[in-house]
Every structure is written in C-alpha cells, then in structure tokens.
Amino acid sequence: MLYLDYAATAPVRLKALEVLKEKFTSDFANPSSAHKLGTKVKKEIEQIRMGFIKSLNAFNYHFIFTSSATESNNMIIKGLDYAPGDKVLISFGDHPSVLAPAKTLEKQGVEIVSITRYDDGSVDEKKLIDSLNGQVKLIVLTHVNNLSGNYIDIVALAKKIKEKAPTVFIHVDAVQGFGKYPLDLSGGEVDSITVSAHKIGGPKGISGLYILKDKEINPLLDGGGQEFGLRSGTLAGPLMFSFYEAYKEISLDQTKHLDFVKSLYDKVKLALEDNIPGIIFPFLSGGPYILTMVIPGIPSDVLVRHLEMADIFVASSSACSSKVKGFNPTFEALGIEEKYHKNVIRVSFSELVKFSEIDFFIETILEILNDLNFLKKK
Amino acid sequence: MYKILLINVDELWLKGKNRYLYFKTLKGHVKDVLKSYHSGKMEFANVFQRLVVKSDTAFNEETLEAVRIIPGIHSINLAFQVEKDIDKALEESIKAFKAMPHQNFTFKVHTTRTDKTFPTTSMEVNRYLGHHLLENFPQLKVDVHKPDLWLEVKILPDSIYVSTKKLKGIGGQPLGQTGHLVTMLSGGLDSPVASYLMSKRGCKQTFVFFYSYPFVGEEVLEKIKALTSIISKYQRGCKLYVIPFGEFQKSITKEVYEEYRTVIFRKYMIDCSNLLAERVKAQGILTGDVIGQVSSQTIGNIALLDQISSRPIFRPLVGFNKAEIIELSKEIGTYETSIIPHDDACSLFAPKNPIIRPDKKYWDKFNEQFPHRESLINCLDKAMVYEVNLRGEINPLEAKD
The missing domain is CATH 3.90.1150.10 (Aspartate Aminotransferase, domain 1)
Structure with missing residues (x-):
C-alpha cells in the first residue's frame, strides 16, 4: 500500500503505539486520584505538557489537551466575549472546524469578514492589516492550509498585526504544520494555537491548544476543573503520552x-x-x-x-x-x-x-x- | 389489535382451471411473509375464495404492510370472529364503534352471506345491525354512498367475521406464476418502478446491476442495494447480481466510435443479462426504458437492441411520462433513494453527440467483429451476488460459477 x-490523517507511529499500549495497561490510573498510581501519572503528564511548551519556547502559554482540533478551534472562537458589532476575520478557504463555529457567532451579532486572498490562495497581508480597526475582536489564521498547502509565517504576520492592533486576539489553526515546520512562540504574538496528534502519527482523539496564560476564555466544558479549568474531563493519559511520543519523533x-x-x-x-x-x-x-x-x-x-x-x-x-x-x-x-x-x-x-x-x-x-x-x- | 386477516384475492376469476395453483402460490407467499414477520402462532385456512389467517397475537403495522403489498392480493379485512349469531355480531360491532377515535362518523353496514344456509339474508342482517347500532349510538348517521366507516360482516360457514378496517392491496397476479425476468437496475427512478409493475403482474425477478467501478464510487452500489431492498418486498426473496463492468467499458471505448458508445454499452449489458438469464433460468429481460428519454431509448436504438437479445425485453414504462413515474416511485417508496445524487458512468462515458439514427451496417459489422462473449462470461463469473430475504435484508452470497 x-x-x-x-x-x-496518518497511521500511528510504532513508538507511539507502544506507548499507547503500555500506558493503557500499566499507567492507567486517573491522574486526579490521590493514590500513588494517580500521582505518578499526573506527574508524567505535567512533564510532557512542559515538553510541548519547551519545544515551541511557549513559556508564556498554557498547553491544554483537548479531544480534537475541532474542539480546540471551537473553544477559542466560541469562548471569547463578544459585543454586537464585533468583527471576526477569517479565511473562507480554511477548515470547516474554523468556519462553522465562526458562522454560529453571527447569531450574536458578530460580523464575519473574509480575509482577502491572492489568486494562488495565499493571504493578502497588506489588505489584512489595512482592514484592522477597533471592531476587530478575533483573527483566525491557518498556519498551513489543508487543501492548498499554503504556508504562512504566522509569528511574523502576528507581529505586524499586533503593531497596528495590540488588543486583537489572534488564533492560529496549526494542525497541518505542527511538528513539521519550525515555530517559536517566545514573543507571545499569537494568542492561541490549535495542534493535533493524528496528523503527525499520534492517536486520534487527542489534540492540544496553546493559549497565552493571561487570556480568558469561557470553557466549552465545565466539570472537575481539569486543564486550568479550561477543559474539564478525566485526562486521557495514554493518548496524551502517545501524542507526545509521535511529536518527539517528527519534530526531532x-x-x-x-x-x-x-x-x-x-x-x-x-x-x-x-x-x-x-x-x-x-x-x-x-x-x-x-x-x-x-x-x-x-x-x-x-x-x-x-x-x-x-x-x-x-x-x-x-x-x-x-x-x-x-x-x-x-x-x-x-x-x-x-x-x-x-x-x-x-x-x-x-x-x-x-x-x-x-x-x-x-x-x-x-x-x-x-x-x-x-x-x-x- | 387485529388477530384475524381475511385476505381477498385479485383476478382469480380470470384463471379458470389454474385457479387452484394460483391460490396455492398466493397462500404460500402469504405464509412465508407472515412467518418472517410475525412471531405469534398462526392458522391458515381457505374459505371459499378467501384466505383466512388467525393468530393468537395481534399483527403489528409492519407485518400488515408486508402482507398488503404481496402481489395478487385485492384487499385485506382486519376482522373479529364471532359465533354464527347475529346478536354476537352486533355486540362485536358495538365494541368496534366504541373503539373509534371520535364519535361523530357516518357508517354503512355491508353483509355478504357466503354460507347460504344461514337463515337471515344479507339485507336483513344489514337492516338489523344498522337499526341497533343507531339505537346504541344516536349521534351517528348512516351514509350509504360515502360512509366514513364500512362495517363489513361476512357470514362464512364456520363463523361470522366483523371488520371495520380494510387494507387495499396492490392487486395483480400471485408472484412466480407468470414467469421469471432478469431486471436491469440503474440507480435512477425508472427501473425500480418497472420492477414493481412486473412484480404486480406476478413476475419473479433476478436483479442485475452493471457496476462501473472505478468510474463510479461505492456509494452507487450502496444505493442499488438500498433500492433492491425496497423493491424486493414485492418479490418473495430474490437475488441481486452486481457485475463489475468498469474495466470492460474502458476497453470497449477503444474499439467503438465515440458516438456509438452508449448504445454499444447497452448492448453488452443486454448480452450479459441474457447470459445471466440462462444461468438463473429466466425467460426475459426487464428494463426501465422510457421512449425518447435519452438517446439510447429512441425507437431506432431500441429496435437494434431488441434484435440482438435472445430473450424478449420487457419495458413496462415505455409509454409513461416522467411525472407518472415519479408518482409511482413515491407510492412504492423508492423515490427518496432514487433521487440521491450519484456519479453516473453513463454521463462520464457519454459521447458529445450520441447516435440517434444508428447505421445498421456499422452496427452489424461491429457486433460480428467484437462479440466479447468470453469477456462477458468473465464479468458474470466475477459478479458479487447478494441474497435478499422476505424482510428486504440484503446479504452477500459467495459468487457462483
């Protein structure tokens, strides 16, 4: 074949599969449990969380685990506080998990504006920056477009955007580029980034979101307060470890x-x-x-x-x-x-x-x- | 709520000496269907020109519908059985009236006295029951022309049967009595309707689909299976042959003039259907052709195709308008499935200018030069065969050789 x-999607990498098997059978405890088994898993999860942060120099960010890139994108797009008349800039050529949640914002009186593209599908940066004004609340950028493969240097672009509009929230869908392209978040220009495991040979059912520590969003899921209160739900330890294993392999x-x-x-x-x-x-x-x-x-x-x-x-x-x-x-x-x-x-x-x-x-x-x-x- | 069915047979009067066989076939079909749908105990009896089915448990809606659409059934009375006593019939009628969802309807009593030894005549029974029912339900009225409710009272040798509900069947001839056809399905609106019309005429059918994978996707096959599942309910269990045709079609495009492609594909499909008919011992081919609908369905093209077929080709829709076909497809339940969009190999292969008046010389020469009998046998040998049971459930069988 x-x-x-x-x-x-990609097949699960062999090492990632090994990890999955081991963690599902040996280190299966609930990381919220007080006993030794639970605390061990919790500690290890914090280690890999730090691993994700270090690899992008994202020390100003939380890294939280979600169930899918769709969830990560929804979490940001739906989780901000909007006032009627606010604008969200988005590319209509982007993934449905970005477009569909944006579409639901229209009911709250938010205006969805398409970012202008050139004929070859790449973003017209000048027009994007010229269009910025006080009403723009959120800009959603795609690191690598899933259909065209077009790549954006999101950090450089975010820097230019923030120079003109420092308060605008910049969210990046980095699912196609994560682990494949260098990315340095040390400047904190981007507010949040969606990443996913299954595109890089990790398991399906686990994804991530980098979000600047001082940013507030309304969680989609309330419950036990896991993941800094942003995403409740028992942590899927084995999936997380396997995700990290795949990431290490591709990014090394x-x-x-x-x-x-x-x-x-x-x-x-x-x-x-x-x-x-x-x-x-x-x-x-x-x-x-x-x-x-x-x-x-x-x-x-x-x-x-x-x-x-x-x-x-x-x-x-x-x-x-x-x-x-x-x-x-x-x-x-x-x-x-x-x-x-x-x-x-x-x-x-x-x-x-x-x-x-x-x-x-x-x-x-x-x-x-x-x-x-x-x-x-x- | 109904445990008794009086099944009235359609067109039995036509049959003279064969009547016994027709009745037996229909009874067998009803038995088969009921046994696969109904879990209660059942007794089957022939009472004059009717089939009476009695069960210890009530028949559900799904079961009744499955029986209703058996070819050859004129109608089904859902009935209650009482002793041969006119007052018992009255009692049961009162119960049935009380069970009506509202109490301001018009009614008519219609009695048939098959058992002529019963002392009261039909007219007398009508009058007696009508009178007493009006006494019991003074707010109701009799309407002999268009009543809301027909109270049918059937006096048979063993009992009286009272029925307030009658299901209209699809009529026609008992299935399997008139012959066996190979039905060519395409996934559109027409062929399932054509199949239904011939089921109604009692024709057993084996279905065939020419599957142009990889030019069409698997969703087309899923659609064909869904359609077969629906139209098989008018059959008595059947088979679907899915014949891989894409590679063959591709090879033909290299041999034939582009404008003849469609009609030539059609010819090979008919050839292959004839080969299948030979194997399953069918006597004819059934298609959903409608005159003039597409270029391969002009009289000229049909005439050519008829000449190469070793079996008669039945086209029950030739004279139908599209709107009439749509109406029927809605009635038989295939419309929603037929209109699901799918890739169509015909339009993919379709020439820019399909031939409308084919040249007989070229046609004859081509057929002589490229019979492709071996290739077609090969296609047929590779067919995926599905078996469809009486409930329309479709399952793959091992390919036969």
Missing part, C-alpha cells in the same frame, strides 16, 4: 524531514508537470507536505479510484467534505475556478514515504491518465 494522504529532525519531503514534492511536481499536458498547480506558495493539482478533464474521484485499485491512496478534496459534489465553496475561496472543482487532486507526504514509492506513484498515475485519455471530451 502506498498512502499519500497524510494531510487527512524537523529540518531534515522538511528538506526530504521537499525533494519528494519537487520530484512529483516536476514529473507530472513534464508529462501531463494541461496540469495546473494552483498554489504557488504551497508547502512541501501538500501538493495540490488540477488535471483538467479528468474527474478527481475517478482518478482516485483508479489509484486505489493500484493500492495508492490520495485525496480528491478535504476528507471532511469529499461527499460534496460539483461546486466546492472552499475551492472557490482558494481561487480555483468552478469548472475545475471536480478535477482537484491532493497528494500529501510524510518523511516516512520513500523515493522508490514516489517513483511508483509517478509511473502509475501517468499510466492511468494515459488510459483515461478518452474521458477528455473533444
């Missing part, structure tokens, strides 16, 4: 991995560009972990299924919305013409992919496309 859909040789994945990306892009007439790579600032392309005339679903017959797995659109046929509002927001919405293919990599596998992928997709040529209407 050749899996090239890492932006959707971050630059090396990034360079390696870039070479995979370049190889695929070049080979397809040379051999598929009419292919379009719409996102110029797309990162090496995600390669999105449009192959005019070839329905992406059909291509995805032909690849799956060869045991190769890629995406035709975001896994969460792939049932939507025809017009795709996210593609629209990212600047893809409607006539191409059914022709978008996303290939996403990991440092675990081998060069020989990439060769196989290129060879197979070219063979399939040659076979499917008849689908292109004359």
Whole structure:
C-alpha cells in the first residue's frame, strides 16, 4: 500500500503505539486520584505538557489537551466575549472546524469578514492589516492550509498585526504544520494555537491548544476543573503520552524531514508537470507536505479510484467534505475556478514515504491518465 | 389489535382451471411473509375464495404492510370472529364503534352471506345491525354512498367475521406464476418502478446491476442495494447480481466510435443479462426504458437492441411520462433513494453527440467483429451476488460459477 494522504490523517507511529499500549495497561490510573498510581501519572503528564511548551519556547502559554482540533478551534472562537458589532476575520478557504463555529457567532451579532486572498490562495497581508480597526475582536489564521498547502509565517504576520492592533486576539489553526515546520512562540504574538496528534502519527482523539496564560476564555466544558479549568474531563493519559511520543519523533529532525519531503514534492511536481499536458498547480506558495493539482478533464474521484485499485491512496478534496459534489465553496475561496472543482487532486507526504514509492506513484498515475485519455471530451 | 386477516384475492376469476395453483402460490407467499414477520402462532385456512389467517397475537403495522403489498392480493379485512349469531355480531360491532377515535362518523353496514344456509339474508342482517347500532349510538348517521366507516360482516360457514378496517392491496397476479425476468437496475427512478409493475403482474425477478467501478464510487452500489431492498418486498426473496463492468467499458471505448458508445454499452449489458438469464433460468429481460428519454431509448436504438437479445425485453414504462413515474416511485417508496445524487458512468462515458439514427451496417459489422462473449462470461463469473430475504435484508452470497 502506498498512502499519500497524510494531510487527512496518518497511521500511528510504532513508538507511539507502544506507548499507547503500555500506558493503557500499566499507567492507567486517573491522574486526579490521590493514590500513588494517580500521582505518578499526573506527574508524567505535567512533564510532557512542559515538553510541548519547551519545544515551541511557549513559556508564556498554557498547553491544554483537548479531544480534537475541532474542539480546540471551537473553544477559542466560541469562548471569547463578544459585543454586537464585533468583527471576526477569517479565511473562507480554511477548515470547516474554523468556519462553522465562526458562522454560529453571527447569531450574536458578530460580523464575519473574509480575509482577502491572492489568486494562488495565499493571504493578502497588506489588505489584512489595512482592514484592522477597533471592531476587530478575533483573527483566525491557518498556519498551513489543508487543501492548498499554503504556508504562512504566522509569528511574523502576528507581529505586524499586533503593531497596528495590540488588543486583537489572534488564533492560529496549526494542525497541518505542527511538528513539521519550525515555530517559536517566545514573543507571545499569537494568542492561541490549535495542534493535533493524528496528523503527525499520534492517536486520534487527542489534540492540544496553546493559549497565552493571561487570556480568558469561557470553557466549552465545565466539570472537575481539569486543564486550568479550561477543559474539564478525566485526562486521557495514554493518548496524551502517545501524542507526545509521535511529536518527539517528527519534530526531532524537523529540518531534515522538511528538506526530504521537499525533494519528494519537487520530484512529483516536476514529473507530472513534464508529462501531463494541461496540469495546473494552483498554489504557488504551497508547502512541501501538500501538493495540490488540477488535471483538467479528468474527474478527481475517478482518478482516485483508479489509484486505489493500484493500492495508492490520495485525496480528491478535504476528507471532511469529499461527499460534496460539483461546486466546492472552499475551492472557490482558494481561487480555483468552478469548472475545475471536480478535477482537484491532493497528494500529501510524510518523511516516512520513500523515493522508490514516489517513483511508483509517478509511473502509475501517468499510466492511468494515459488510459483515461478518452474521458477528455473533444 | 387485529388477530384475524381475511385476505381477498385479485383476478382469480380470470384463471379458470389454474385457479387452484394460483391460490396455492398466493397462500404460500402469504405464509412465508407472515412467518418472517410475525412471531405469534398462526392458522391458515381457505374459505371459499378467501384466505383466512388467525393468530393468537395481534399483527403489528409492519407485518400488515408486508402482507398488503404481496402481489395478487385485492384487499385485506382486519376482522373479529364471532359465533354464527347475529346478536354476537352486533355486540362485536358495538365494541368496534366504541373503539373509534371520535364519535361523530357516518357508517354503512355491508353483509355478504357466503354460507347460504344461514337463515337471515344479507339485507336483513344489514337492516338489523344498522337499526341497533343507531339505537346504541344516536349521534351517528348512516351514509350509504360515502360512509366514513364500512362495517363489513361476512357470514362464512364456520363463523361470522366483523371488520371495520380494510387494507387495499396492490392487486395483480400471485408472484412466480407468470414467469421469471432478469431486471436491469440503474440507480435512477425508472427501473425500480418497472420492477414493481412486473412484480404486480406476478413476475419473479433476478436483479442485475452493471457496476462501473472505478468510474463510479461505492456509494452507487450502496444505493442499488438500498433500492433492491425496497423493491424486493414485492418479490418473495430474490437475488441481486452486481457485475463489475468498469474495466470492460474502458476497453470497449477503444474499439467503438465515440458516438456509438452508449448504445454499444447497452448492448453488452443486454448480452450479459441474457447470459445471466440462462444461468438463473429466466425467460426475459426487464428494463426501465422510457421512449425518447435519452438517446439510447429512441425507437431506432431500441429496435437494434431488441434484435440482438435472445430473450424478449420487457419495458413496462415505455409509454409513461416522467411525472407518472415519479408518482409511482413515491407510492412504492423508492423515490427518496432514487433521487440521491450519484456519479453516473453513463454521463462520464457519454459521447458529445450520441447516435440517434444508428447505421445498421456499422452496427452489424461491429457486433460480428467484437462479440466479447468470453469477456462477458468473465464479468458474470466475477459478479458479487447478494441474497435478499422476505424482510428486504440484503446479504452477500459467495459468487457462483
């Protein structure tokens, strides 16, 4: 099997799986319990919490565990106090777990404004900064867009934003970039960051949120007061440890991995560009972990299924919305013409992919496309 | 609440000497359905031209509906049984009237005296019961033309049966009596309706779906299974053959002129359906074709396709308008499933200008040159076969060879 859909999710790394197994069976105690078993788990959780903080120099932040990136995003977007007339700036090309909670704010009289993008899907920073005024309460940025792979230097951008509007709350969805790109939060420019385990080979069901210590939000869940009172619920110790294990593995040789994945990306892009007439790579600032392309005339679903017959797995659109046929509002927001919405293919990599596998992928997709040529209407 | 069903048979009068066989078939079907839905003990008896089913427990709505849609049933009286005493019938009628949800309805008493030895005539029973019911329920009125409630009293040799509720069946012929067809399903609105119409005419069916994976996704197969599950309730258990067709279709595109693609695919589907018919011993093919609906359904194309089929092709919808088909699909419960959008291999492969007046010479030459009998047998051998039981539950079977 050749899996090239890492932006959707990743298999659990072997070490992370070992940890999961061990912690579920040996260190299973409730960290809130007063006995030795409980206090041991609690202590270890605090250690990995500190590990997450140290790795991003996030000493001004709390790191709290949540159940999913969707929860982390909801927690911030819904958890701030808004007054009617407040504005929230957001990119309509971003993930539904950002867009949908923002949409619910409209009922409170909050205005949702789309951040302007260039044709290649990247954010027009100048327009964004020019649009800032006292009414903007929250800006939601995406570190790496899940469909385009576009990367934003969020710290630099947040700095510029804070220079003009120091009180605005900046939330970043960093799910696709966490562990894969360097990130330094020591300046405290960003107020909160969503990260997730399953995209980097950790287990599903556990995610995280960095939030500046002095920021107040209304929790989504009240209860036993865990996670600084921001997220009650028995701590999912085994998932947390496994998450950390996966994170350590991917972030340890971050630059090396990034360079390696870039070479995979370049190889695929070049080979397809040379051999598929009419292919379009719409996102110029797309990162090496995600390669999105449009192959005019070839329905992406059909291509995805032909690849799956060869045991190769890629995406035709975001896994969460792939049932939507025809017009795709996210593609629209990212600047893809409607006539191409059914022709978008996303290939996403990991440092675990081998060069020989990439060769196989290129060879197979070219063979399939040659076979499917008849689908292109004359 | 009803433990007794009087099942009235449709079109039995047509059958003359075969009547016994028809009745037996219908009775077998009713028994099968009831046994798979109803857990109570049951007795089945033929009483004149009726089938009487008595149980120790009441039939639920789901069971009644499953029986109601058995082909060949004219109607079902949900009844109470009393001794052959007119006052007992009155007593039961009063109970039934009291059980009505509101007490300001009109009614009519309709008696049939099958047992001519019973001393009181039907008219007399009508009058007697009507009179006493009005006495007991002075606020009610009789309406002989359009009553809210028909009180049916059936005097049969063993007992009197009183019924205030009658379910209208779908009529037609008992299933399996008129033949066996291979029904081509496409996932749209038409073919399930066509299947229903022929179920009503008593035709046993084996369903076939040409699955164009990887050109269409698995959701299409799920849709076909859901549709089969619904229309199988008009059958008496059946099978669905899902024939892998995508790779074959892809190879054909290289041999055929683009504008002939659709009609040629159609031809191979009919060829393959005939091969299946041979295996399952079916005598004909059933399709949801409607004249003129799409280019492959012009008379010209239909004429060509009929010539290559070794079995008759039945097209019960040829003269239907779309609105009429939609209405029927709503009635039989397939509409909501049929309109779920799905990838359609036909439109994917569809030529820019499909042929409307095919050239007979090219057609004949093509068929001679590319019979593809082996490929089609191969497709059929690889079919996934599903079995559908009387409750419409669908489960995979091992592929047969």
